[in-house]
Amino acid sequence: MQNDQLALAQTRGSVDPRVKRPLPAWVSTTALLLPTYGWLTLAVFLPLLTMLAFSFMSATPMGKTPVEFTLKQYRAFIDQPYLLRIGFNSLMMGFWTTLFCAILGFLAAVALVRATVGKTREALLVLILLPFWTNGLVRVFSWTMVLRENGFLDNLLHMVAPDAGSISILYTRYAVVLGLVHGYLPYMILTCYIALVTIDDAIIEAAASLGARWWTILYKILIPMAAPGLISGAVLIFIPVIGSFMEPRILGGRVGVTMGTVIEDQFTQAFNWPLGASLSFTLLAVVLAIFATFSGILRRGTAG
Amino acid sequence: MTNVKVKSVAKTYGPIPVLTDISTEFEEGSFTSLLGPSGSGKTTLLRIIAGFIKPDEGIIMIGNNDVTNVPVWGRNIGMMFQSYALFPHMTIAQNVAFGLERRGIKGEAARKEVDRALEMVRLSGFGDRTPKQLSGGQQQRVALARAIVIKPSVLLLDEPLSALDRRLRQEMQVELLRIQRESGLTTIFVTHDQEEALTLSDKVAILDRGRIVQIGEPETVYERPLTRFAAEFLGDSNFLSGKVENGAVRLSNGTVVRSDSALPGNGADVTLAIRPEKMSLATADSQPNRLSARITTVIYAGPVLSYILETPDGLPLKLFAQNRDGRVLREGETVSLSWSPEHTIAVAN
Amino acid sequence: MKQIGRFYLIAILVFLYTPIIVMMAMGFNESPLYELPFTFSTRWYEALLANQPLLKAGANSIIIALTTAVIATTLGTMASVALSRRTFRGRSLLQILLLPPIAIPWLITGTAMLIFFYWSGIGRGMHALLIGHVALAIPYVVLVVGTGFKTVRADLEEAAMSLGSTPVHAFFSVTLPLLYPSILGAALFAFAVSLDQFVISYFLATPGYTTLPVQIYSAIRKGFTPEINAISTLLLLGSMAAILIFARFAKPGDTRDKR
Numbered sequence: 001m002q003n004d005q006l007a008l009a010q011t012r013g014s015v016d017p018r019v020k021r022p023l024p025a026w027v028s029t030t031a032l033l034l035p036t037y038g039w040l041t042l043a044v045f046l047p048l049l050t051m052l053a054f055s056f057m058s059a060t061p062m063g064k065t066p067v068e069f070t071l072k073q074y075r076a077f078i079d080q081p082y083l084l085r086i087g088f089n090s091l092m093m094g095f096w097t098t099l100f101c102a103i104l105g106f107l108a109a110v111a112l113v114r115a116t117v118g119k120t121r122e123a124l125l126v127l128i129l130l131p132f133w134t135n136g137l138v139r140v141f142s143w144t145m146v147l148r149e150n151g152f153l154d155n156l157l158h159m160v161a162p163d164a165g166s167i168s169i170l171y172t173r174y175a176v177v178l179g180l181v182h183g184y185l186p187y188m189i190l191t192c193y194i195a196l197v198t199i200d201d202a203i204i205e206a207a208a209s210l211g212a213r214w215w216t217i218l219y220k221i222l223i224p225m226a227a228p229g230l231i232s233g234a235v236l237i238f239i240p241v242i243g244s245f246m247e248p249r250i251l252g253g254r255v256g257v258t259m260g261t262v263i264e265d266q267f268t269q270a271f272n273w274p275l276g277a278s279l280s281f282t283l284l285a286v287v288l289a290i291f292a293t294f295s296g297i298l299r300r301g302t303a304g
Numbered sequence: 305m306t307n308v309k310v311k312s313v314a315k316t317y318g319p320i321p322v323l324t325d326i327s328t329e330f331e332e333g334s335f336t337s338l339l340g341p342s343g344s345g346k347t348t349l350l351r352i353i354a355g356f357i358k359p360d361e362g363i364i365m366i367g368n369n370d371v372t373n374v375p376v377w378g379r380n381i382g383m384m385f386q387s388y389a390l391f392p393h394m395t396i397a398q399n400v401a402f403g404l405e406r407r408g409i410k411g412e413a414a415r416k417e418v419d420r421a422l423e424m425v426r427l428s429g430f431g432d433r434t435p436k437q438l439s440g441g442q443q444q445r446v447a448l449a450r451a452i453v454i455k456p457s458v459l460l461l462d463e464p465l466s467a468l469d470r471r472l473r474q475e476m477q478v479e480l481l482r483i484q485r486e487s488g489l490t491t492i493f494v495t496h497d498q499e500e501a502l503t504l505s506d507k508v509a510i511l512d513r514g515r516i517v518q519i520g521e522p523e524t525v526y527e528r529p530l531t532r533f534a535a536e537f538l539g540d541s542n543f544l545s546g547k548v549e550n551g552a553v554r555l556s557n558g559t560v561v562r563s564d565s566a567l568p569g570n571g572a573d574v575t576l577a578i579r580p581e582k583m584s585l586a587t588a589d590s591q592p593n594r595l596s597a598r599i600t601t602v603i604y605a606g607p608v609l610s611y612i613l614e615t616p617d618g619l620p621l622k623l624f625a626q627n628r629d630g631r632v633l634r635e636g637e638t639v640s641l642s643w644s645p646e647h648t649i650a651v652a653n
Numbered sequence: 654m655k656q657i658g659r660f661y662l663i664a665i666l667v668f669l670y671t672p673i674i675v676m677m678a679m680g681f682n683e684s685p686l687y688e689l690p691f692t693f694s695t696r697w698y699e700a701l702l703a704n705q706p707l708l709k710a711g712a713n714s715i716i717i718a719l720t721t722a723v724i725a726t727t728l729g730t731m732a733s734v735a736l737s738r739r740t741f742r743g744r745s746l747l748q749i750l751l752l753p754p755i756a757i758p759w760l761i762t763g764t765a766m767l768i769f770f771y772w773s774g775i776g777r778g779m780h781a782l783l784i785g786h787v788a789l790a791i792p793y794v795v796l797v798v799g800t801g802f803k804t805v806r807a808d809l810e811e812a813a814m815s816l817g818s819t820p821v822h823a824f825f826s827v828t829l830p831l832l833y834p835s836i837l838g839a840a841l842f843a844f845a846v847s848l849d850q851f852v853i854s855y856f857l858a859t860p861g862y863t864t865l866p867v868q869i870y871s872a873i874r875k876g877f878t879p880e881i882n883a884i885s886t887l888l889l890l891g892s893m894a895a896i897l898i899f900a901r902f903a904k905p906g907d908t909r910d911k912r
Contacts, residue, residue, distance in 0.1 A: 115658025
C-alpha cells in the first residue's frame with residue numbers, strides 16, 4: 001500500500017489511496033436480487049405451496065373439526081356434478097370471449113397497419129390501449145349503465161323505435177361475454193399489431209400485382225403473419241377469462257355462475273377453503289397446461 | 305510514466321482457455337499494439353491490464369506496484385473504448401472533468417486542465433456542447449482528452465478507431481501518435497488492423513489463440529516472423545515446406561531452397577515463409593532460389609501488380625511486383641521466380 | 654379499403670369508450686335512479702365529500718399505491734441491475750420466476766395469499782395488501798427498467814470506472830441519470846397497477862381497512878347509485894393520467910438530454 005501511494009503520487013495520485021477490494025461479484029448480485037425474490041417468495045410462491053397443501057385437507061384447519069389429509073376435494077367434480085357444468089360454462093365463456101376478441105382484434109390490427117401511418121397510428125394505439133390500463137371493475141360497472149333496463153342501449157332503441165319493448169340484456173351470458181370482450185380486446189389488438197407491423201408493404205403490393213384478391217392476401221399473408229400474435233393474444237385472454245369472477249357477478253347476476261365465482265364463494269361465503277384451494281389448483285393446472293403448450297409461440301409472440 | 309509488466313497471466317472461461325501463460329513488458333513511454341484476429345485474446349488481455357477482468361493466474365504490475373488485486377478504479381488508467389462511451393447526459397467539459405473530479409480536482413484548477421486537454425485534441429471551445437452535437441471523429445477526440453487529462457499511468461485503447469471511416473481514421477492515427485509522443489504515455493493499443501499496428505507502434509505483439517506468438521519492433525516482426533501464423537496474419541506470405549538436407553531445404557518436388565535462417569538438423573521438417581514482394585521474376589542476375597510457376601490471375605492495381613501463380617505440383621504462390629516498366633504478364637504464362645536466401649524465413653508451424 | 658379500415662377503427666374506439674363515457678355522464682345526472690332526461694348536477698360529487706368510508710378507502714388506495722410504487726421500484730430496479738448487467742447461473746430461471754405474479758389469474762394468487770397470510774399469522778389488512786401489491790408490481794418494474802437498461806450502453810459504466818469511479822459511484826453518476834425516465838415510468842406503472850388492483854385487495858381487505866375498488870365492488874353489489882359513477886370517474890381519470898404520463902416518460906430508446 002505504501003508503494004502504491006508513492007508510485008501513483010508521481011502521476012496524478014490515486015483516487016483513494018486505500019482503495020478497497022471490491023466485494024466478490026456474487027455477493028453484490030445476491031444482495032441485489034434477494035429483496036425482490038424474497039418478497040415474491042413470501043407473497044406468491046409460499047402462498048401457492050400453502051394452497052396446494054390446503055387442497056388436500058378435509059376441512060379448513062381453523063375450526064374445531066379434526067383435519068385429515070384426503071383427496072376428496074379433487075373428487076368434487078365427480079361428487080358434485082354441477083361443478084362439471086360450471087366448469088364447462090367457464091370454458092365456453094373463455095372460448096367465446098377469445099373468439100370475438102380474435103376476430104375484432106385481428107381486423108383492428110390489420111386496419112391499423114394498412115390504413116394508418118405515423119402520428120395518427122400512434123394516437124390510435126394509445127387510445128385503444130388506454131382503457132386496458134384502467135380499472136377493470138369500473139369498466140365492467142360502466143356496462144351496467146349501458147345494458148340495464150332503461151339504460152343507454154334501451155334509450156337509444158326507443159329513440160329509433162319508440163314503440164319497441166324494453167330490452168335488457170344485463171344479467172345474461174351475453175352481457176358477461178360483452179363485458180369481457182370489452183376488457184380484453186386491447187390485448188389482442190396489441191399482440192396482432194406487433195406481429196403484423198413487421199410486414200413489408202411491398203409483400204402485399206407484390207401479391208396484389210400478381211393478381212391476388214383480397215381474401216387470398218388475407219389467408220395467405222395476413223393471417224399466417226399474425227398467427228403468433230393471435231395465439232399469444234388468445235392465451236393471454238383465455239387464461240384470465242376462465243378465472244374471472246367479478247365480471248360474471250356484476251354483468252351475469254344469477255346466471256353468471258362460473259368457476260371464478262364458485263371459488264370466490266368458498267373463500268368469502270362457504271368458508272370451505274380446502275375445496276376453494278383444490279378448485280383454484282385445478283384452474284391453475286389448466287392455466288399451466290395452456291402455457292406449456294404455447295410457451296414457444298408466447299416467447300416469440302411477445303418478444304417485440 | 306511507468307512501464308507495465310504482465311507475468312504468467314492465464315484466463316479461462318469455462319473449459320475454453322482465452323489466455324495461456326502471457327508474460328511480457330510494455331516499456332515506459334512505448335506504444336505497443338496487440339494484434340490478432342477476433343478470439344485471439346487481445347481484448348481480454350487489455351481488459352485484464354485495465355482491471356475489468358481478473359486473471360485466473362499471474363500478476364499485473366504497473367510501475368513497481370502489483371495491481372493484480374487492485375480494482376479498475378484504483379489503477380489510474382486512461383481508457384478509450386470502441387464505442388466512444390462518452391456520457392450522453394454531460395457536456396463535453398463535464399465528460400473531460402469526470403476523472404479529475406474523482407481525484408478531488410475541482411473548480412478553476414479542473415477548468416484549466418479541461419481546457420488544456422481539449423486544446424491538445426484541437427477541440428477548444430467545444431466544452432459546452434453535448435456529445436450528440438459532435439461528429440464521430442470529434443467524439444473520439446473527446447474520449448481521448450478524457451482519458452489523458454487524468455495523467456494516467458498507462459493509456460489503454462480498445463480498437464478506438466474501428467468505428468471511424470477510412471479518411472477520418474488516418475487523421476486520428478496521426479493525431480493519436482502526436483498526442484502519445486507529446487504526453488509520453490505508455491500506450492497499449494488493441495487492433496485487428498495490421499496496417500494500423502505497423503504505422504503506429506513502437507512494438508507489435510501478435511496474439512494467436514491466447515498466446516503472444518511474437519513481440520517486437522514492427523520491422524522485425526514483419527521481416528522475421530517466428531511462426532507461420534505471424535507471417536500470415538501480418539502481411540502476406542508464401543509458404544514452402546520440405547525437409548532439411550545439408551543446410552538447405554529440399555521441397556517435395558525436389559527443388560532445393562537456401563535460407564539464411566538457422567535450420568534444424570538433417571531430415572527435420574521445416575516450413576519456409578517468403579513475402580510476395582521479395583520474390584521477383586527471374587532474370588540473368590537472379591537470386592539462387594528459383595521456382596517455375598504458371599500465372600493464374602493478374603491483379604492490376606496501378607503502382608503494384610499482384611500475380612497469383614501455381615507451381616506444376618499445385619502449390620499456390622503470390623508475387624507483388626512494382627509496375628516499373630509498364631510490362632504486364634498474361635494469365636497462363638509460365639515464368640521463373642527467384643528470391644534471396646536472406647528473405648527465406650524458417651517459421652514454426 | 655383504407656376508408657373502411659379507418660371507419661372500422663373508429664367503430665372499435667366507439668365500442669371501447671361508449672360505456673365509459675355513459676358511465677361518466679351518469680355521474681353528473683341529477684336523478685338517483687339514472688332517469689332521463691339528463692339534468693346536470695354535481696350533487697353526487699358533493700355526496701362523495703360526505704361519504705366517509707369511501708373517502709377513507711380512497712385515501713387508503715392512494716397511500717397503498719404510493720408505498721407500492723416506492724418499494725416495488727426500489728426492489729425491482731435493484732433486481733433489474735443484476736438481471737440486466739450481470740451474468741450468473743440461474744439467471745434465466747429467475748427471469749421466468751417473474752412471470753407467475755403477472756400470468757397466474759389474480760383469483761388464484763389472491764386466494765393463495767389469503768390462505769397463507771391467515772395460516773401463517775400475517776393476517777389481513779394494510780400490511781397484507783402492501784405485500785400483495787408490491788409482489789404484483791415488481792415484475793412490471795423489472796421489465797420496464799430492464800427495457801431501459803438496453804438503451805444505456807454497458808461501457809459507459811466501464812468508462813466511469815476507468816476514470817476512478819467505484820461501481821456504486823458509476824451507477825449513480827452515469828447509469829441512474831440515463832435510466833431515470835425508465836425508473837420514473839416504472840414507478841408510475843407500479844402506482845397504476847396498485848391503484849387499479851381489485852382482486853387481491855378484495856381477498857386481503859378487512860371490514861375496517863379497504864381500498865377504493867373493494868369499496869366500489871361492495872357498493873355495486875348492494876345496488877347502483879350515481880355516487881359510484883362519480884368515484885369511478887375519478888379513479889378512471891387518475892389511472893389514465895398515470896398511464897399517459899408513463900407513456901410520455903418510458904419511450905423506449907429515449908435518450909434526450911436532460912439538461
